[in-house]
Amino acid sequence: MAFQFPQKVLFKHCDPAGIVFYPRYFEMLNDCVEAFFDEVLEMPFETLHATGGVPTAEIATRFHRPSRHGDQLLITLAVTRVGRSSASLSFVAKAGEETRLTAQSTLVLVTADGRSRPWPDATRQKLLDREEARSHET
């Protein structure tokens, strides 16, 4: 039930050492969250951003092993906590069996003027379903 997002390591992601420049990983994670909101929550960013957004409040990331140009990464996103207007997510990026990156983030649903607002009921239920599914998997 975890959401999976494939991402090949492209030329643009890599630095002079031939490995992913770490700020580019955050673009990948953001793309993954954008796809999750679109495909799972049915709350596409392009619609959501007409009336607000979901800024990231915090993110802690560990880069276990470097990723190289051409590597096929698979990013797995799980919902770990659902708050009134926030959600905590965890990410694991692997190349084959090797873990490259793990991260935990919290994002907050806000209005256009930046104040937090509660998840719509349907969205909240979808988030809770994902969280629930996750606890059963563990």
Place this chain on the structure above:
Amino acid sequence: MAFQFPQKVLFKHCDPAGIVFYPRYFEMLNDCVEAFFDEVLEMPFETLHATGGVPTAEIATRFHRPSRHGDQLLITLAVTRVGRSSASLSFVAKAGEETRLTAQSTLVLVTADGRSRPWPDATRQKLLDREEARSHET
């Protein structure tokens, strides 16, 4: 004695909500570290990367308040721990008195093939001087 790095929020940093897109903050932090290695440690990245690098092993970041296009940020970098081949850094980015971002990272000095190697003595001493200075400030 903390290292300070001014950074105006530019058009390229901002998203459709008119605030800094969070992966861009990591480009700013990387620029700050690159300037610190150049100006304080006298170990410029362009020289260092001929024989290795200083990949970030982990970074935890909290985005306290959004930053807007045109904001004048001041990023303060402090050395919080010096290991044999690693160093821990802390960052605070402020606009005036308002804290926008805080982060703690650990980076590791590596050879060209990615194995950790000890800090050269002179570099280690410079890092320790910074760490020492910081403890006295606190």
Place this chain on the structure above:
Amino acid sequence: MAFQFPQKVLFKHCDPAGIVFYPRYFEMLNDCVEAFFDEVLEMPFETLHATGGVPTAEIATRFHRPSRHGDQLLITLAVTRVGRSSASLSFVAKAGEETRLTAQSTLVLVTADGRSRPWPDATRQKLLDREEARSHET
């Protein structure tokens, strides 16, 4: 026979005006060229860059209409000229029937130390096949 590369306009591509920030289009075009080298020329960038590269020597771009977050772009790449060690490409990016961007570029195959080198015969033939196909289409 033209190579087609779909690209949704994502949050990361857009600026405070809600439209694609033009430097991000060049990342899209580079991704398109990287996919063309991989899928059509069977010369993946991750292999190619072990021994050289294909730097862009020039590119002229016209932005006909702005693209917005969520737009589904289709980028079409055509080979317009094949030189000894260079190739000229043309790009059209459309959203539905509307042209958003057109570009013409020239890239050059180089060795690791940056000197031009001739296309391998098999690659050259694949480029010529594409160029030929294009003239018949027109």
Place this chain on the structure above:
Amino acid sequence: MAFQFPQKVLFKHCDPAGIVFYPRYFEMLNDCVEAFFDEVLEMPFETLHATGGVPTAEIATRFHRPSRHGDQLLITLAVTRVGRSSASLSFVAKAGEETRLTAQSTLVLVTADGRSRPWPDATRQKLLDREEARSHET
């Protein structure tokens, strides 16, 4: 009288070949234009974008020689034509005496809904002064 913008080549600009990844040059050019609007035209982007913008309509770029990490670039911007609501600019980026990049662009002043609007008189005069100065220099 030409506007000059220094830009060191940083780690983030460079690709696995150790040279500037060409889409990053367009971020540099955009930063240069943003500084020109702020410092010369006294029309800072952060103010301008409240009511519209200056999207780039076209840009033609030639990459004469690669730039490497650590190179000190100097970007020179000149005004080559002033239209009712548009302006054409030329750019030269050099490292010392060596030309790395030349570009010509046209940008257009637009309202928030994307329609072109005439330059304010004071801005137009500043643009014309720059264009005039340039013809005398040549």
